[in-house]
Amino acid sequence: MDQNESLTLTAEAELTKDQAMPDSDEKMEENHPLTADDENHKDKAMSDSDDSDSEDEAQQNLLLESLQTELAANPSNYDGHLQYIKLLRRTGDVDKLIRAREAMSELFPLSPEMWHQWIKDELSLSTASRPEAFSRILKLYERGVFDYLSISLWCDYINFVKEFDPMVRQCTPTGISKARDLFESALTAAGLHVAEGSKIWEAYRQYEQAILLTTDDTDAQAKEKQVQRIRSLFHRQLSVPLADMSSTLTAYKAWEAEQRNLQDVETIDLVDIYPHVASSYQKALEMYNARFHLEEQILSLNVSDSEKLQHYMNYLKFEQSYGMPARIQVLYERAITDFPISLDLWLDYTRYLDNTLKVGNIVSNVYSRATKNCPWVGELWIRYMLSLERGHTSEKDLSEIFEKSLQCTFSTVEEYLDLFLTRVDGLRRRMTSSSKEDLEYKIIRETFERASDYLSPHLKNTEGLLHLYMYWARLETKLGKDVTAARGVWENCLKICGSMLQSWTGYIAMEVELGHINEARSIYKRCYSKRLSGTGSEDICHSWLRFEREFGTLEDFDHASLKVTPRLEELQLFRIHQESKSAEENEKNLKRNAREKRKLGSDITEEPTPSKRLKDIGNTKKAPEENKYQQQNTSQVSKVEGVNWNNPSGQQFNHEKNRAYSDKCTAFISNLHPTANYEHIRNFFSDVGGIVAIRILHDKFTGKSRGLAYVDFLDDEHLAAALAKNKQKLIGKKLSIARSDPRRGGRESSNPKTLTEHADTFNHSGKKSAVSKETDDAYKGDVKDAKFSSRKQENDNIQLRGKNTFAVPRNVRPLGFTANKPIAEDGDEKPKSNEEFRKMFIR
Known part of the structure; x- marks a missing residue:
């Protein structure tokens, strides 16, 4: 019988009753000869069985090819490996x-x-007594x-070693040492x-007792x-809290x-013979009783x-309170055997080993198994790499x-990114240490290059990537001694x-x-007119002036001031606008x-208040050019990413639905x-995540923020997560976040007609809307070699020339109102009485 037939018989050892029927049929044939019709039926049945077997074999081959192709494309498919092995065992x-x-x-x-x-399966394929087979199974x-x-x-x-290792079986000195x-x-x-x-303890004692029997009595x-x-x-086992300790004591x-030739076992008292053993046993018994309910x-x-x-x-917390590392480690091993892919369990286990053992093969072996069970955890x-470094592992490993x-x-x-930085940290420490291992700096440079190529497309304009480059440049100057490379x-x-200020300042x-100094000054000249995020544009200008005060001559300071002053004025005007x-x-x-x-309140009978009647009397009309600019802004606000702002779904809604927010999933923010x-x-x-809209409340006369806002979310789950951030700080102030409830009454968010707001809206694809882009990100474009032109005093128009004049209208008015020239708003006219309003809507 060859190996394939042997494995097939092993895999199919348990046959069903139906599969064993042919043997019964053969016995029946011996006692009852078959007729011609019976023989025809039997031949037909055997033919159908052969056809069925061939079809099953064809299906198995197709499934094997499919699984093989799938595993070649995705080797991490655990279930695919199991099915593939199961089918191969069946086919032999x-x-x-x-x-x-x-x-x-x-992989796993x-x-x-x-x-x-x-x-x-290995034992069924070959004789374990053969040296090559024994060695292979031993490694398994x-x-x-x-x-x-x-x-x-x-x-x-x-048991395998005791049975198939000849030296252990024969109790030779080498074999005994190997078994022990x-x-x-x-x-x-x-x-x-x-x-x-x-x-394990009982097996050990039985082996030692077998050796005693083979010892020469002389x-x-x-x-x-x-x-x-x-x-x-015996003494060692009795000092360990194990199940069924009383049986061990009796044995x-x-x-x-038997050794003392005593007939009555009850006459033996451990306290009299071995007091320390009795004390250890009692202590172990108490420890077992304390752990019994946990077990x-x-x-x-x-x-x-x-x-x-x-x-x-x-249970682990209980064991850690006793502080016995060996017992804690065994319990961890029991836990990961039952929960091999529990991330929290592996992290807790490895953290404990790092804090207690720190170095050694035990820790590295645990990390090896942890990364095979949970390879997706960075x-x-x-x-793992830090543990190997503590153990002074070779660079190759x-x-x-x-x-x-x-x-x-x-x-x-x-x-x-953390993996690349950890790798560079280890290489840097090895280069700067007094170890005999000789490392070249080019290994660090190659690691940085790989990190840059891989991470740059994904971490553009982020602090993490900036930190990587700063680290790289510093090592080029310190370890590589190459300023040009830096x-x-x-x-x-x-x-x-x-676009990040830190990249230029670094x-x-x-x-x-x-x-x-001259090289640093040339960098300032390159970046002072750049568009930087946040207040970076202003900060770099001020930084240049401080630099010239500390390092430059008077001419250098005057030159920087000549360049920076118009730029700062331009930025200030843009902010005001x-x-x-x-x-x-x-x-x-x-x-x-x-x-x-x-319009909606045509059934209101009460008279308007005097403040409403006199609110806009005396307002003057806007300049045609300014009206045109504001009309363009209104048209842009009315549509967001191609969606009608007042009717986003394209359907006809009544005015009552459009005039108020539901505040069903809204957070109210103050402070x-x-x-x-x-x-x-x-x-x-x-x-x-899940933000639908942001509405900041502003003062309707000054336009300044009132320190209040409403944030709409997609669902209650996102809202609950937002409410959990209550009392966290934003720009140095601790926010107060609560759920908006319009049923209380008096809430400004329930009626958008009573508040000054902007909706920072997102479309279904998650992109920022045109409203947000215009209000927050209008400060866009390349800012190089800016030139500032003076005001025209005749009409108070401000014209900006050069590449910095982006998104600036022709007329720029100061914030607020002037007492001498009140501004007339579009559509304002002489206040109407209630009767006039009623007639206007009846028409």
């Missing part, structure tokens, strides 16, 4: 089965059941007990297992030495009675996985682990993060630190809402900083 293809198991073991740790099955056992803690696998491992080393390894791994650890010294060894094993008393909880079959995991965590890979980590798929790009790093950084700081435009649009919205209210805008609020809730 030994070579493919071995390769499939090896491939799966490379195998369960104890899978190792049992693999070893069983070693790999199996490494993946997970399994008492049954350890016991099988020990194996038993001690088993005790280290599983001897403290409260529920099943006694199985060699009294050797015999006494073996007796002491067995007694020591020990019986053994002692019952984790061994219970009537609890859910989440409850069982929580029981393990409670934090585990980072800790560290590089191999780093390359493996880059092949994994992480949930965020920042995890890849400048090249900064130039590359400016191409990707050029470049300048490096040149100043190196004493290159943005605030003025925002105030005017808010006031126009109030006017429009007021007119809609009058806002006066300078907080929509971008600040949106960034504040970026981790929450």
Whole structure:
């Protein structure tokens, strides 16, 4: 019988009753000869069976090819590996089965059941007594007990060595030493297992007792030495809290009675013979009783996985309170055997080992298994590399682990960034340490280059990527001793993060630190007119002036002032214009809402208040050019990303639905900083997500923020997450966040006609709307070589020339109103009486 036939018989050893029927038919034929019709029926049945078998075989081959193709494209498909191995066992293809198991073991740790099955198949294929077969199966056992803690696998491992290792079986000195080393390894791994650890202890004692029986009776010294060894094993086991300790004590008393030739076992009292053993046993018994209810909880079959995991965590906290690392580690191993892909469990386990053991093969082995069970967690890979560095692992091994980590798929790009930085940190420490390992700086440079190529498209204009470039440039000057290369790093950084103020100031700081004042001044000349995020444009101008005060001559300071002053004035005017435009649009919205209210409130009988009658008397008409500009703004506000603002769905709604917000999923925010805008609020809730609109309340006369805002969310889940950020700070002020409830009455958010607001709206694809772009991001475009022109005093028009004159209208009015020239709003006229309004709407 060849290997394929043997494996097939092993996989199909358990036949059903129907599959065993042909044997019964053969016996029936012997007693009852078949007729011609019976023989025809039998031949037909056998033919149908052969056809069915061929069809099944064809289907299996198709499924095998499909699984093989799928695993080649996606090797991390765990279930695909299981199905593939199961089919190969059924077909009996030994070579493919071995390769499939090896491939799966490379990527994933195998369960104890899978190792049992693999070893069983290997035993059926060859004779274990052969040296090559014995060595192969022995390695399988070693790999199996490494993946997970399994008492049954350890016991099988020990029995296999005792049965098939000739030196161990014959009790030669070398064989005895080998067996004892194996038993001690088993005790280290599983001897403290409260529920099943006694199985290892008993197997160990039985082996030592077998050696005692083979000892020559004439060699009294050797015999006494073996007796002491067995007694020591009993004493060690009795000092460990294990299940069924009373049976162990009874067995020990019986053994002692046999050695002392005593007939009555009850006459043996440990206190009299070995007081320290009795004390250790009593202490172990108390420890077991304290853990009994915890053991019952984790061994219970009537609890859910989440409850069982929580029981393990409670048990671990209990063990950690005693502070016995070996016992805690065994309990962790038991937990991860039951929950191999629990991220929190692996993180907790590795963190404990880092804090207690810090170095050694034990920690690195645990990290190796952790990254195979949870390869998608970047934090585990980072800790793994740090653990190897603490253990003074070679550069080759560290590089191999780093390359493996880059092949994994992480949930965020920042995890890849942390991996690259951890790798560079380790290389830098090795280069600067006094170790004999010789590393070249080019390894660090290549690592930075790989990080830049991979991360730059995903982390453009972010602090993480900027930190990477700053780190890179500093190492180029400190370790690489190449200032030209450092400048090249900064130039590359400016191409990707050029809108960030820190990228320019960092470049300048490096040149100043190196004493290159002229090079630093040239960078200021390049960037003072650039468009930078936030207040970066103003900050870089002020930074240049401070630089010239500290390092430049008077001529240098005058030159910088000549360049910077017009730029600062231009930026200030632009800010004023943005605030003025925002105030005017808010006031126009109030006017429009007021007119809609009058139209909808035709049944109102009360007289308007005197303040409403005299509100806009004496307002003058706007200049035609300014009216044209504001009409353009109104048309832009009326539509957002091609969607009608008043009727986004394209259907006809009544005015009552359009005139008020429902506030069903709205957060009310107070104590806002006066300078907080929509971008600040949106960034504040970026981790929450689901923002539909942002409405900031402004004073209707000055246009300044009132420190209040409403934020609409998609659903209650996002709203609840937003409410959880209550009392967190934004621009130095602690926000008060509460759910908006229009049923209380008196809420300004329930009626948009009574507040000054802007809706920062997003379309279905998540892109920023045109309204937000115009109010918050109008300050766009390239800002180079700005030139400032003077005002025209005749008409108060401000004209800006050069590349900085983006998004600036021809007329710029100061914020607010002037007493001498009140501004007339579009559509204002002499106030009408209630009767006049009634007649107008009846028409």
